[in-house]
Amino acid sequence: MDNEKRILDITNSLDGMQKAAPSPYLYSKIQTRLKDSSIKNAPIQWAFASFSALTLLLLINISLFIYSNKTNQESEVTKEFISSRQEMNSDQLY
DSSP states (O other): OHHHHHHHHHHHHTTTOOOOOOOTTHHHHHHHHHHHSOOOOOOHHHHHHHHHHHHHHHHHHHHHHHHHHHHHHHHHHHHHHHHHHHOOOTTOOO
16 A cells, blocks of 8 residues: 555656757757768878887787797706706715
């Protein structure tokens, strides 16, 4: 019962409401703004600079990746060489 009364109070509160009316020139204002703000392309210099910067960053990343792989392989070879030269036995006493 209490819920029904609450629902009725809420629906009755909408009785005095009226439909909102927009400004008479709203549609024409929107249309003129859309026509005035046409899509502007970025200058070709900015596009070329952005492309060059991204290409340079990509090349730097690739070269660093290749260099790090070479150093990892060289360090593994060095470790294997040192361990083969030491030939440590657990039987040796110092």
